[in-house]
Amino acid sequence: MTIRLLIVDDDPLVRAGLTLMLGGAEDIEIVGEASDGDEVAQLALERRPDVVLMDIRMPRVDGLTATGTLRARPDAPEVIVLTTFHADEQVLRALRAGAAGFVLKDTPPAEIVSAVRRVAAGDPVLSPAVTRRLMAQVAGAAAAPGDRTARARARLALLAEREREVAVAVGRGHSNAEISARLYLSVPTVKTHVSRVLAKLGLNNRVQIALLVHDAGLLDGPDGDVG
Structure with missing residues (x-):
């Protein structure tokens, strides 16, 4: 089964690197790229991805808003948040909005490929231990x-x-x-x-x-x- 993947990041070099890295996997098809969160809803409707790799910080519409919009839809794609931060309050909010987990941008390529496969299969890519640590570092925000x-x-x-x-x-x-x-x-x-x-x-x-x-x-x- 081929996993249809949409990549969302405002940095063209990051998008190119992810496309090169993930496009080499036999069971992953890159069906589109977006440079900001405001492009995601329409692209997801047109391209029907199974998984979205979503940058958390973008200039017009952030990954949190885009994730919430996607996950509110019937038959929504799974979302993996991309971040450079281990403990980012926005990451926690994205998880609460329905993201299936997060990966750091410096994660080894094989682990990112594995994360996409796991999420497509219905498994989260965030251990409870990481969840608890993340929550502890932003506790009391809301x-x-x-x-x-x-x-x-x-x-x-x-x-x-x-x-x-x-x-x-x-x-x-x-x-x-x-x-x-x-x-x-x-x-x-x-x-x-x-x-x-x-x-x-x-x-x-x-x-x-x-x-x-x-x-x-x-x-x-x-x-x-x-x-």
Whole structure:
């Protein structure tokens, strides 16, 4: 299966380098390039990419706005945020807007190719440990920790007990197979629970589940503890 990829970056040299790097992969097809976020919506409509590599800082429309616009659409492409920063508040906001993860621009080529493949397959490219570190460095930007925790716990209270257990396991970075073994569920049942969690909470992907579980303060306790 060929992965259709759209590259968005305001630096033509970066776009050229990414095109050269990723275009050499047999299973990746570069279907377009954009130099700013204001070009993304129309290009995505025309070219139908599976994955978008999105620069976070652009002069007219930033990657956060463009990501939110794309992810709000039905059948939206997955988005990987490109950044030069390990801890950028805008990266965290892009993840909350529905990006499937981020990669640094100095990431080795093979790892960027792997990230595109993983996201196309439905796997996030951001470990929970990186998520927690990122959140810790920009904590309090939008709300006091107590308020954020209370809101996150109120949202998780909408879930059934088993769904909450699965959500916490996702927040800990466990794969569906690992969750299956830990909770004594079949893998298809785990997938069903994950889908229900996403639907009930209005989330886009597993990264957003992990962020919500983190906000609720549940990643340091026992698995499934949402008390």
